[in-house]
Amino acid sequence: MRENKNMSKKKSLLGMSAILRTRRICVYIILIILTFLCLFPIWTLLVNMTRNNGQIATSFSFWFGNSFFENMKNVFSDDHLPVLSALGNSVVVSVFGSLLCVYFSALTAYAIEVYQFKGREIIFKFILVIMMIPTTISGVGLARMLTNMGQSDMLWPLIIPSIASPVTFFYMKQYMESVLPLEMIEAARIDGAGEFRIFNQMALPIIKPALAVQLIFAFVSNWNNFFIPALLISDNQKKTLPLIIAAVKASDPSSFDMGKVYALIGFAIIPLVIVYLFLSKFIVAGTTEGSVKG
Incomplete structure (x- = not known):
């Protein structure tokens, strides 16, 4: 049994x-x-960067060709494609736009989370309502207003509006609720620390993982932004890389070169990979570090 x-x-x-x-x-x-x-898709992009237009148009391949340097030469030798100036413009817009976006979103979330004042919940809900409005709706009005002000063909209108990012604010607010000790803030105030010093030297190190994540998202969003620059920028020397890529794709079919398009797209992706590799270590390290060590 x-x-x-x-x-x-x-x-x-x-x-x-x-x-x-x-x-x-x-x-x-x-x-x-x-x-x-x-x-x-990434492998296909890498492979087609090394193949010429005829090879791409006639057949599909899983392996690399031998036209990489020819495609890159075509990209940088085209006088109608100011790739290097577009790269510089994209770097300026993305770096300053993402830094302003993350810093001021964190500052706003800190104010809503730490300070107790009348109308706090109303402001929070109002920001959430704005988050539901598509960017294309507000973008058209913004572009028309800036055009009437004579501020088209400039880079600052692509940077300053990045400060107002309800999505980044919401993420920062939720993250602060779970990791930011209000007792530490009160103790710092008793010790005589100013509000900006508390935020910059104590709150920011604690939310470092959230800052790194949102910096990646903000940088990618600014880097890939096509809609607003397309409405405001017409000067070739002020265009960003998405506008240059769109110009190549919309070129004369008789001179259309798929190898050049893939090479340009691959070139435009490189800064995104560098930013991710640079910030990913802060995401991992930030989960085990804080501003207070016992």
């Missing part, structure tokens, strides 16, 4: 083990498929 119970227990354990193994295999298969779907 006892042996029968032991045998049935072993069979049940073996059955559960087989079920878990089957589920694990299914999960791995799904993850492999999702990984392939994510990496396939």
Whole structure:
């Protein structure tokens, strides 16, 4: 009787083990498929950067060609494509726009989270309502206003509006609720620290992971921004990289070069990869560090 119970227990354990193994295999298969779907467009871009227009138009290949340097030469030798000036414009807009966006969003979230004042909840809900408004709706009015003010073909109208980012503010507010100790703020005030010093030297180090994440998102958003620059910028020397890429894609079909397009897109992605690699270590390190060490 006892042996029968032991045998049935072993069979049940073996059955559960087989079920878990089957589920694990299914999960791995799904993850492999999702990984392939994510990496396939990137691999296709890298491969087509090394192939010429004729090869891309006539056949598909999983392996690299030998036209990479020719494609890059075509990109930088085209007098109608100021790629280097567009790169500089994109860097200026993205760097300053993302820094202003993250800093002032964190500052606003800090004020809403730490200070107790009348109308605090109303302001918070109002910002959430603004978050629901599509950028395209407000962008058209902004572009018309700036054009009437004679401020088109300038870079600052692409940077300053980045300060107002309800999505970044909301993320910072939620993150501060979970990690920011209000007792530490009160203790710093008792010790005579000013509000900006508390925010810059105590609050910001604590929310470093959130800052790094939002810097990546803000940088990518500013870097890929096409809609607002397309409404405001017509001067070739003030255009950003998305506008240059769009100009290549909209060029004369008789002179259209897919190799050049892929090379330009790949060139435009490089700064995004550098920013991610630079900030990713702060995301990991920030989860184990804070402004207070015991």
